[in-house]
Amino acid sequence: MRLKDQNALVTGGSRGIGRAIAQAFAAEGAKVAIIYRGAREAAESLVAEINNEGGKAVALQADVADAASVQACVQRVEQELGPISILVNNAGVIEDDLFVRMKPEAWNKVIQTNLGGVFNFCHAVAFGMMQRRAGRIINISSVSADHVNMGQSNYSASKGAVNSLTRALAMELAKRGVTVNAIAPGFIETDMSAAVRNKAGDKIAKYIPMRRIGKPEDIARVAVFLASADSSYITGQVLKVDGGLTLGAVAE
Amino acid sequence: MPTQDEIYSKVSATLVEALNVDEEDIKPTSTLQGDLGAESIDFLDIVFRLEREFGIKIPRGELFPESIFQGDPELVQDGRVTPKGLEELRSKMPFADLTKFEENPEVGNLSNLFTVDLIARYIQGKLENGQN
Numbered sequence: 001m002r003l004k005d006q007n008a009l010v011t012g013g014s015r016g017i018g019r020a021i022a023q024a025f026a027a028e029g030a031k032v033a034i035i036y037r038g039a040r041e042a043a044e045s046l047v048a049e050i051n052n053e054g055g056k057a058v059a060l061q062a063d064v065a066d067a068a069s070v071q072a073c074v075q076r077v078e079q080e081l082g083p084i085s086i087l088v089n090n091a092g093v094i095e096d097d098l099f100v101r102m103k104p105e106a107w108n109k110v111i112q113t114n115l116g117g118v119f120n121f122c123h124a125v126a127f128g129m130m131q132r133r134a135g136r137i138i139n140i141s142s143v144s145a146d147h148v149n150m151g152q153s154n155y156s157a158s159k160g161a162v163n164s165l166t167r168a169l170a171m172e173l174a175k176r177g178v179t180v181n182a183i184a185p186g187f188i189e190t191d192m193s194a195a196v197r198n199k200a201g202d203k204i205a206k207y208i209p210m211r212r213i214g215k216p217e218d219i220a221r222v223a224v225f226l227a228s229a230d231s232s233y234i235t236g237q238v239l240k241v242d243g244g245l246t247l248g249a250v251a252e
Numbered sequence: 253m254p255t256q257d258e259i260y261s262k263v264s265a266t267l268v269e270a271l272n273v274d275e276e277d278i279k280p281t282s283t284l285q286g287d288l289g290a291e292s293i294d295f296l297d298i299v300f301r302l303e304r305e306f307g308i309k310i311p312r313g314e315l316f317p318e319s320i321f322q323g324d325p326e327l328v329q330d331g332r333v334t335p336k337g338l339e340e341l342r343s344k345m346p347f348a349d350l351t352k353f354e355e356n357p358e359v360g361n362l363s364n365l366f367t368v369d370l371i372a373r374y375i376q377g378k379l380e381n382g383q384n
Contacts, residue, residue, distance in 0.1 A: 131297060133272065172293060 001029035002228040007081040009033040009074070011064050011121060012091030014043035016190035017140060020216030021088055021223045022046060026055035028224055030086065033077040034059045037091070056081075064091045064117030065109075074124040083132060084125050086227045089118040089162075090140040094192060096151040107154045114158035115165070122169060126178070135178040136227045139166050140219070141238060143184045147246050159184075163238045170236030179235040181226050186242020188214040209244030218243075253379060259306075260372045266305055267368065270297045280369035288368075302371070308378050315374055316366070317344040333357040347374040 008025045012018040013034035022032045023046070032050065034057060036043040043059035050057035058080055062073035078084060092114045095106040118139055129135025144152055145159035163182055170180040187193060187204055197204060197213070205211050222241050225231055240246055254262070264278045271288050284290040290298070299310050312318075320327055320340055327337035338357060341350060348365050 127296075127300075130293065131300075175291060175293065 002224060002230070003028035003030035003086070006030040006085045006227070007033070007077075007083060008086035008088065008227065009035060009077055009084050009121070009125075010088040010090055011035045011062075011117060012037075013088075014039040014046055014059070016192060017185065017188060017216045017219045018088070018090040019046055020220035021090060022057065023050065024217070024220035024224050025086070025227065026050040026053070026057055028228070029055075030227075031056040031081045033057070033081060033084075035062050035064070035073060035091070037061065037063055064089075064120060065112040067120045067123070070117075070120040070124050074121070078128075083128055085129070085132075085134060086136045086138070087121055087125050088138045088140065088223060088227075089121055091117050092140065092142075092158075092192075094152070094155050096155070098151050099153045102154065110154040111158050111161075114155070115161045118162055118165060122165075122180075126169070126173060129178045130173060130176040133177045135173075136231075137169070137173075137178065137180040138223055138226050139180070139182040141166070141182040141184040143186045143240055143242050143246050145184060145238075166238060167236045174235055179226075179231065181231070181234060181236065182238040183219055183222050183226070184238050184240045184242070185219050186214055186240065186245035188216060188219060190216060207245070207250055208242075209247055209250055212243060214241065214243055256372070256376060259375050259379070260368075262305055263302070263368060263372045263375060266298065266301045267371075270294055270301050278368055280367065280372075282368050283364050284366045284368075284371075285363040298371075302375065306375055306379065308375070310378075313344075315371070317341070320344070320362070328359055331359050333359060333362070347377050 003025055008030045010018050010022045010032060013022045014036040022034050026032050034043050034046055036059060040061065047057045047059045060073050060076060062069045064070060074084065093110055095110050097106055122137060125135070139162050141162045142159040144156050145163050148156045166180050166182040173180060187208060205213055219241055222239060264275060267273065267278055267288065268275050271290055271294055273288050277288065282288055295316055299315060303310055320333065320337055327334055327340055333341065338350065338354060341348070348370055353361055353365055
């Protein structure tokens with residue numbers, strides 16, 4: 001039980017990578033707050049699943065892009081579970097379009113959720129972590145911050161900014177024993193990547209040196225490591241977890 | 253109204269928590285930065301804890317005035333605080349004893365003003381004026 005006595009908050013925790021992280025944290029003994037925006041049923045079924053297995057989880061609705069909603073959410077979680085010791089900023093959206101055709105709404109939505117959401121939650125928990133001289137912040141970024149795709153200027157920009165924020169916040173909180181790191185997943189089997197996977201079929205796996213698409217659990221295991229005492233001397237890092245996707249072209 | 257000693261011991265306890273230092277390391281003349289290792293983020297924490305401990309409001313820049321430290325050429329020149337800068341310090345920090353600093357007003361010596369005793373005097377002034 002590597003996360004015993006820890007209280008974790010996972011945004012976008014009802015589905016995909018966030019769900020796998022919430023499950024893995026609970027399995028390691030952490031109490032988990034699952035934050036969802038719209039997927040209430042998925043969040044509640046996950047809470048039931050974790051509680052049935054002897055863990056402790058709660059689900060709360062919040063819009064990560066809304067600072068007031070986030071403040072209220074963090075207060076309620078801390079009332080129910082106690083001080084948050086692990087924050088996972090996982091909530092994210094895509095709204096792809098070619099840049100010249102991209103509507104400002106698509107730009108704003110992606111930046112406000114993927115970057116603004118990280119700011120809002122970090123802002124709500126950082127001072128408390130700093131005062132307690134303990135805490136783990138894990139931001140879920142993407143390899144597409146550096147290895148860009150057509151039609152994802154907003155998404156890439158948001159994730160690149162998350163990586164910079166990860167380093168800047170790590171610098172400010174390091175003295176107080178709070179670590180801030182990011183995980184940059186490659187191609188992972190989630191609802192978010194379903195459209196691309198459906199279109200490309202099994203061709204995608206051929207571009208990945210490990211010849212398989214990642215699973216949410218591949219990311220969750222790394223999140224457990226970054227949340228645990230095993231990683232206490234690591235901060236400000238962006239760790240790619242992509243089966244080698246970004247190493248270069250697979251030549252065969 | 254707490255006595256001077258009561259204020260000092262509460263300030264001292266606050267610094268133990270905010271700076272993670274031992275109580276015996278804290279003396280009235282200890283400087284926050286030089287002796288007790290405080291950094292910018294620690295000053296935020298100190299202000300927050302003092303506000304809670306004494307039930308007062310400490311507006312930004314009141315206990316730790318920032319204007320003088322920003323390198324305004326009228327206030328600071330060639331690494332030294334100008335006469336106008338000293339005047340500014342006196343008006344912004346009536347709770348500080350500037351006698352020693354005025355002998356050698358190098359910017360680098362400013363941090364020596366921020367002692368445990370200075371904070372206690374600041375708090376005392378604040379409580380006397382009933383600004384809580």
